Amino acid sequence: MLAITAAARRIAAPSFTVKRAALIAAASRPISSSAIIKADHPSVPIIQGEGVPAGQVPTDEAQSTGLERMELLAKLRGEDPFHMAPLEVPYMGTPKNPVKVFSLDDNRIVGCTGFPVDSHDTLYAKVTREKGWRCPECGCAYALDFHGNPDAGHHH
Numbered sequence: 040m041l042a043i044t045a046a047a048r049r050i051a052a053p054s055f056t057v058k059r060a061a062l063i064a065a066a067s068r069p070i071s072s073s074a075i076i077k078a079d080h081p082s083v084p085i086i087q088g089e090g091v092p093a094g095q096v097p098t099d100e101a102q103s104t105g106l107e108r109m110e111l112l113a114k115l116r117g118e119d120p121f122h123m124a125p126l127e128v129p130y131m132g133t134p135k136n137p138v139k140v141f142s143l144d145d146n147r148i149v150g151c152t153g154f155p156v157d158s159h160d161t162l163y164a165k166v167t168r169e170k171g172w173r174c175p176e177c178g179c180a181y182a183l184d185f186h187g188n189p190d191a192g193h194h195h
Contacts, residue, residue: 128154132180137171139184146183153177 087104091097103111113120122141131154132138140149146167151174153159164172164181171182 128156128179130154131178132173132182134171134173134180137180137182140166140181141184141186142166143185143187145185145187149181151177151179151181154179 086106086108088097088101088108091101099111100115110120126138126140126149128138130136130138140147146165148163149166149172150161150163151159152161153174154177159176162174162176164174166172166181166183168183168185171180173180
């Protein structure tokens with residue numbers, strides 16, 4: 040016969056049978072489950088500093104992680120990791136021959152100052168892989184020069 044817990048005895052009123060009280064006790068027991076973690080993509084290395092011993096104040100190089108660390112290390116090498124320098128526009132972009140804008144993402148914000156440079160106020164627009172942009176002020180056309188991973192999805 041099944042052992043009846045104290046909780047089941049309290050629940051079991053005179054009209055309940057011993058079998059029914061045992062079923063209630065079994066249904067009220069805690070259940071533990073954990074999610075299955077499955078990586079169906081190649082692992083990405085963790086970008087983190089080595090840290091410092093207890094009692095010391097860490098430097099930026101020792102405590103930075105992720106994109107912050109990547110940017111910090113690139114700037115220490117004298118590189119611009121996000122290509123933030125102004126785009127050189129050596130020619131007037133046309134729909135058939137647009138000015139190419141480097142990007143690791145599938146979209147980028149472009150600011151046009153006109154052709155020749157500084158001939159009008161800066162106008163901003165979003166350029167995507169599917170759709171370029173033509174400045175309504177000067178007519179210069181821009182298109183995305185995508186260099187990122189085409190299979191990378193955005194899981195927001």
